[in-house]
Amino acid sequence: MDQVISVFAPIFSITLLGYVCGRLKLLGDTGPKVLSRFVFFVAMPPLIFITLATRKPEEIAHWNYMLSYFTAITAAALIFLAINRFWFREKGAELSLGIFTSVNGNAGYLGIPICMYAFGSPLPAILVTVIHMVYVYPVLLTWIELDLAKRNGAPISSKLGKLARVFTVVFKNPVLLATFLGVAVVATGLELPAWTVRTCHLLGDGAIPAAVFALGVTLSEKGTETAGAELSQIAFSSVVKMVLMPILAYGFGHYVFGLSGTWLAMLVFVAALPSPKNAFILAQSYGIYVRRAAMTVMLTTVASAITLPLVLYAFDGLSAP
Numbered sequence: 001m002d003q004v005i006s007v008f009a010p011i012f013s014i015t016l017l018g019y020v021c022g023r024l025k026l027l028g029d030t031g032p033k034v035l036s037r038f039v040f041f042v043a044m045p046p047l048i049f050i051t052l053a054t055r056k057p058e059e060i061a062h063w064n065y066m067l068s069y070f071t072a073i074t075a076a077a078l079i080f081l082a083i084n085r086f087w088f089r090e091k092g093a094e095l096s097l098g099i100f101t102s103v104n105g106n107a108g109y110l111g112i113p114i115c116m117y118a119f120g121s122p123l124p125a126i127l128v129t130v131i132h133m134v135y136v137y138p139v140l141l142t143w144i145e146l147d148l149a150k151r152n153g154a155p156i157s158s159k160l161g162k163l164a165r166v167f168t169v170v171f172k173n174p175v176l177l178a179t180f181l182g183v184a185v186v187a188t189g190l191e192l193p194a195w196t197v198r199t200c201h202l203l204g205d206g207a208i209p210a211a212v213f214a215l216g217v218t219l220s221e222k223g224t225e226t227a228g229a230e231l232s233q234i235a236f237s238s239v240v241k242m243v244l245m246p247i248l249a250y251g252f253g254h255y256v257f258g259l260s261g262t263w264l265a266m267l268v269f270v271a272a273l274p275s276p277k278n279a280f281i282l283a284q285s286y287g288i289y290v291r292r293a294a295m296t297v298m299l300t301t302v303a304s305a306i307t308l309p310l311v312l313y314a315f316d317g318l319s320a321p
Contacts, residue, residue: 005309007114007117007118007309007312008114008305008308008309010117011110011113011114011117011212012305014209014212014213014216015212015213015215015216015219016216017213017216018212018213018214018215018216018217018219018220019216019217019219019220020216020220021213021216021217021220022216022217022218022219022220022221023220027217031217032214032217032218032221035210035213035214035217036214036217036218038210039109039207039210039211039214040108040174040175041174042203043203043204043206043207043210043211044108044112044174044175044178044204044207044211045174045175045177045178046178046199046200046201046203046204046207047112047122047200047203047204047205047207047208048112048122048126048129048175048178048179048182048204049178049179049181049182049185049200050182050197050200050201050204051121051122051123051126051182051204052123052126052178052179052182052183052185052186053181053182053185053186053192054192054197055123055186056186057186057187059123060123060127060183060186062127062263064253064257064258064259064263065124065127065253065257065259065263065266065267066127066128066130066131067257068249068252068253068256068257068259068267069127069128069131069249069253069267069270069271070131070135071248071252071256071257072245072248072249072251072252072253072271073103073104073131073135073136073245073271075248075252076102076103076240076244076245076248077099077102077103079240079244080098080099080102080103080237080240081095081099083236084098084236087236088232088233088236092143092147092151093143093144093147093148093286093288093289094288094289096140096143096144096147097140097144097279097282097283097286097288097289097293098233098237098289098292099140100136100140100279100282101237101241101275101279101283101289101292101293101296101297102236102237102240102241102275102296103136103240103241103245104132104136104275104276104278104279105128105132105241105245105270105271105272105273105274105275105276106215106273106274106275106276106277106301107125107126107128107129107132107270107273107276108125108129108175108211108276109211109212109214109215109276109277110211110212110215110273110274110301110304111124111125111128111129111270111273112125112126112129112207112208112211113208113209113211113212114269114308115266115269115270116208118269118312119262119266124266124267124269124270125270125273126179128270129175129179130176130179133170133173133175133176133179134170134176137170138167138170141169141170141282144282144286145165148286215277215301218277219277219297219298219301230291230292233292234292234295234296234299237275237292237296238275238296238299238300238303241274241275241296241300242272242274242300242303242304242307245271245272246268246271246272246311248271249267249268249270249271249272250264250267250268250271253267253268264315265311265312265315268311268315269308269311269312272304272307272308272311273304273308274297274300274301274303274304275293275296275297275300275301276297277297279293279296279297280293280294280297
């Protein structure tokens, strides 16, 4: 238990500090946005790149781990879709955003920092981030764009243009580009210059505290405090994210794909990560599902301060992958 506390106490202390600074407006009006952009565009990509570029091919291509997460997130999405359609009667863009909020985990701003301290490497969170970027984002964003275009009576050419923009945005993502570059270095056997490695480590080291601090700042924003009347839907989304996803990950990982030990612990851990702030940002940009996304992000993030330590404690033993 002492080891688990030593992992989570610094992370959530820095998150709380970010929340307090955000409430006090110590960063000003533009500070939170600048900090988030620094993490996303400047600090996080070098961390991901150097983590992958200095690995052996077999360490990156852990297919059973990735297939376990892929299967779990797909199963959770289908279960959410079936229950939501039957119980809440939602469809289209609202249903897509509900799935996005309920199955995606905050692998970037919370998963990568905690994995670094808990398992000695951000690799577990990086691998699931790739699945989010190349699978979850394109499918669900395409669904949203097509549904909204249909509602607005947009022509076919306009719908195709929206699809092209979705895939352009996804594949221009700096995190995904850093992933592809890191894998390319491993695949080609390229030896990086020492100054490149040091530069990436310097920037990457800054990504960890900056990311969890930025998470606290963004949680302090007023938009994430807006309560709505959809309490049953918020509770349902939170249960899918915090309970169903880890159970499915354990089931598929252990019984279908044969994972055990540290890899199984890492799989269940990343599956138990709270909903990402991106869900709220997307909802805001489309003008739908805003209150539910905001409250689900807030609720699952607060709950994760209890559930994530319990996941690691349950597996009893942390070691680097």
